[in-house]
Structures are given as C-alpha cells and as structure tokens.
Amino acid sequence: MASSSTSPCAACKFLRRKCQPECVFAPYFPPDQPQKFANVHKVFGASNVTKLLNELQPHQREDAVNSLAYEADMRLRDPVYGCVGVISLLQHQLRQLQMDLSCAKSELSKYQNLGLSSHGLIAAAHHHHHHQGINILGGGGGVSSRDHHHFHHQLFPVNQQQVIRAFDSGNGYDASGLLAMNMSSSIGQLSGFQPSRAAAGAAADGRRTPVEPS
Amino acid sequence: MASSSSYSNPPCAACKFLRRKCLPGCIFAPYFPPEEPTKFANVHKIFGASNVSKLLNEILPHQREDAVNSLAYEAEARLKDPVYGCVGAISVLQRQVLQLQKELDATNADLMRYTNLVMNTTHRRSFDGHNRVNVGYGGGSGSFDPNSGYAVPYYCPSWSNGPPGENPETGGDD
Numbered sequence: 211m212a213s214s215s216t217s218p219c220a221a222c223k224f225l226r227r228k229c230q231p232e233c234v235f236a237p238y239f240p241p242d243q244p245q246k247f248a249n250v251h252k253v254f255g256a257s258n259v260t261k262l263l264n265e266l267q268p269h270q271r272e273d274a275v276n277s278l279a280y281e282a283d284m285r286l287r288d289p290v291y292g293c294v295g296v297i298s299l300l301q302h303q304l305r306q307l308q309m310d311l312s313c314a315k316s317e318l319s320k321y322q323n324l325g326l327s328s329h330g331l332i333a334a335a336h337h338h339h340h341h342q343g344i345n346i347l348g349g350g351g352g353v354s355s356r357d358h359h360h361f362h363h364q365l366f367p368v369n370q371q372q373v374i375r376a377f378d379s380g381n382g383y384d385a386s387g388l389l390a391m392n393m394s395s396s397i398g399q400l401s402g403f404q405p406s407r408a409a410a411g412a413a414a415d416g417r418r419t420p421v422e423p424s
Numbered sequence: 425m426a427s428s429s430s431y432s433n434p435p436c437a438a439c440k441f442l443r444r445k446c447l448p449g450c451i452f453a454p455y456f457p458p459e460e461p462t463k464f465a466n467v468h469k470i471f472g473a474s475n476v477s478k479l480l481n482e483i484l485p486h487q488r489e490d491a492v493n494s495l496a497y498e499a500e501a502r503l504k505d506p507v508y509g510c511v512g513a514i515s516v517l518q519r520q521v522l523q524l525q526k527e528l529d530a531t532n533a534d535l536m537r538y539t540n541l542v543m544n545t546t547h548r549r550s551f552d553g554h555n556r557v558n559v560g561y562g563g564g565s566g567s568f569d570p571n572s573g574y575a576v577p578y579y580c581p582s583w584s585n586g587p588p589g590e591n592p593e594t595g596g597d598d
Contacts, residue, residue: 253479255472262470262506270507277511280579281498289479290487293510294494300517307524314531321538 220247225256234263238275246279253282437464442473451480455492466499467492515579 221235222228224247229236235256239247250259259278263271285292438452439445441464446453452473456464467476476495480488501510508515 253475254470255475258470258472262502266506274507277508277579280511280514280577281502281509283577285479285498289483290491291494292498293514294497296514297510297517300514300521303521304517304524307521307528311524311528311531314528314535318531318534318538321535 217241220244221251221256224248224251234260238263238272249282249286250275250278253285254278434458437461438468438473441465441468451477455480455489463496466503467495470499470502471495511579518578 217223218229218241219233219236220239220241220243222233223241223244235247239250254262259275262278263274266274281293284296288295291298433446433448433453435446435458436450436453437456437458437460439450440458441461452464456467471479476492479495480491483491498510501513505512
C-alpha cells in the first residue's frame with residue numbers, strides 16, 4: 211500500500227528526485243508553482259538555498275523563500291541589475307514624488323497665505339468692483355493674472371495640519387537612510403552604475419508591469 | 425626550462441578562493457580583484473561560482489561590471505539579512521512611494537478645491553466663457569503615476585516576523 215497521495219513538491223519534481231516527507235523545500239515550493247523553484251534554482255542553486263534555509267528558524271523560512279523567489283525573478287528579468295535596478299528606480303520615484311509634493315505644498319501655501327475662503331472670496335468679489343484676477347498659479351496657468359488680491363478672511367482646510375505635518379516629517383522619506391541599514395558605502399559605489407538604465411529603461415519601455423512575483 | 429613563474433598576473437580573488445590557477449581568460453578576473461577577497465566570497469556563498477559564471481557569460485562584456493557589482497550588493501544584503509536580503513529595502517521603499525503618492529494626491533485635491541473656488545468666483549466677475557481649471561503647480565512634473573510604466577512588481581511579504589527593515593538604521597517610516 212504505497213500510498214503516494216502527496217505529489218512531489220516543485221523542487222523535487224524539477225530535480226527529478228523522490229520527495230521525502232522531510233523535504234526542506236516542500237512547504238515552500240508547492241507543485242502548482244513550478245516556475246518559482248525553477249527561477250530560484252537558476253539564480254541561487256538548490257544547495258545554496260538549502261544551506262540558507264537550514265540556517266534560519268522554521269518560522270522565517272517562508273519569508274526567506276519568497277524574498278529569494280522575488281530576487282531570482284528580478285534577476286531573470288534584468289540580468290545586469292536585478293533587484294538593484296528596482297531599488298534604483300524606487301529611489302528615483304521617491305525623489306520625484308518628494309519634489310512634486312514640495313511644489314504642490316508650496317502652491318497650496320500660497321493660497322493659505324492669501325487666507326482664501328469661500329466666504330472671503332465671495333465677500334471680496336462683492337466688495338471689490340475692480341476687474342482683478344488672481345495669480346493662482348506660479349507658472350501662470352489658466353487664469354490671467356492682473357493683481358494680487360489679498361483677502362482678509364482665512365480658511366484652513368480640514369487636512370491642512372495633516373498635510374503640513376506630513377511634509378515636515380521628511381525624515382521618513384529618506385531612502386538613503388533605509389539603505390544605510392545594509393550598506394551605505396556600497397550604495398556610494400553603486401551610484402556610479404548607470405541606475406538610469408534600469409530607471410529610464412523601465413520607464414521608456416514600460417516593461418515592468420505591476421505583476422506580483424510568483 | 426625558463427622560469428615559468430610569471431608575476432604579471434596574480435590570481436584574481438575568485439581563483440584564489442577556489443584555489444585554482446587563474447588563467448588569462450578567467451571570466452572573474454576583471455571584476456574580482458585580489459585586493460577584494462570578501463566580494464567574491466560573498467557572491468560565492470549566495471549565488472555560487474558556476475551560477476555567476478553562467479550569468480556573466482549570458483550578458484555582454486560591457487555590462488558585466490555592473491552585473492557583478494549588483495550581485496555583490498545583493499549577496500552582502502542577503503548575508504546581513506538572511507530572511508529578506510535587499511528585498512527588505514525594496515519593500516520599505518515601495519510603501520514610502522505609495523504613502524507619498526497618497527499625500528501628493530491629497531495635496532492636489534486641496535489645490536483643485538482652491539483653484540475651482542477661485543475660478544468659480546472670478547469667472548462670474550471677469551470671465552465670459554473660460555472655465556479652464558489648471559492645476560499645473562509650478563515646475564512639477566505632475567504626480568508620479570506608478571502605473572505609467574514606472575511600476576515594479578510589488579513585493580508582498582507574509583510579514584511573519586513583522587515588516588523588514590524597521591529598525592533605527594532604516595529611518596523608519598510609520
């Protein structure tokens with residue numbers, strides 16, 4: 211009664227060997243995800259993965275395997291930069307967002323400094339008969355500007371404090387601080403790379419699609 | 425027999441580590457100089473020499489230096505954090521990007537409200553048909569749409585140990 215009801219895990223299937231009950235790969239490489247192990251095997255090798263898993267606590271192994279699978283997937287998509295290209299791209303995105311947010315908040319503060327409010331605007335519009343425009347936009351957007359119009363009424367948007375607080379907590383967005391957890395010196399070396407290749411290439415080609423790694 | 429001990433080519437770090445003769449065409453030699461033994465040791469431990477060799481052979485020569493350096497980076501990250509490696513940093517960065525994007529969207533929404541308010545007010549007084557609302561806040565390139573080709577595959581960990589990278593060195597985010 212050789213009841214081999216459990217099918218071999220993806221690793222043992224790939225390696226063409228019998229999947230033992232205590233197989234270290236079995237919990238993390240189910241047979242319905244063959245690509246996951248194939249990628250990990252190609253980049254890291256089965257024995258390196260085994261050694262790595264054996265050095266971890268059992269409760270850490272699932273996360274370890276998933277991160278290895280992600281790294282392997284990235285390396286196969288981008289053989290030159292792998293995950294480092296992803297980090298580079300994200301840092302670039304973060305910097306861009308910080309700049310955009312800074313600009314947006316600067317514009318917002320102009321409104322806030324003017325003390326604009328629905329009441330103030332309407333009241334001011336009624337009080338002033340002159341043909342005055344308002345310079346809303348720094349770059350001169352859709353409104354033609356004539357004079358700056360100072361309003362005496364103030365409006366504080368409900369989320370103003372939240373917005374300002376978020377802007378001021380810039381420390382949380384320091385990507386370089388994150389990477390200091392591993393190797394700031396290596397990042398210094400890596401900055402000579404052409405991270406723009408990964409960033410610009412992905413941007414230009416749009417080859418990175420929002421797909422979850424296997 | 426002429427002295428065959430040529431001192432012109434000391435073995436590269438890889439061949440030294442592997443205890444083999446460093447031949448003139450050694451694929452590792454240009455990228456693993458003997459004065460950086462740890463670099464190869466790390467890469468070997470995580471990826472293995474033969475995997476690295478295969479990878480280098482599959483890419484163009486001018487790309488190999490970058491490839492080796494990125495592998496070295498990943499190997500070092502994995503040794504420092506055996507569970508998440510450099511993926512931990514990716515995770516945190518992705519969350520920060522999402523968070524900043526939300527804030528940018530909220531700020532833009534505020535700007536839109538102001539702009540609409542002003543436009544609607546002045547429109548009544550001085551404009552006779554122009555109802556264009558432009559929120560081109562000065563100089564910015566617009567919100568950075570992660571779905572416009574800049575997206576990277578999102579890493580969704582199971583967080584069995586809590587989010588990685590949340591230690592004082594990372595700068596924290598929450």
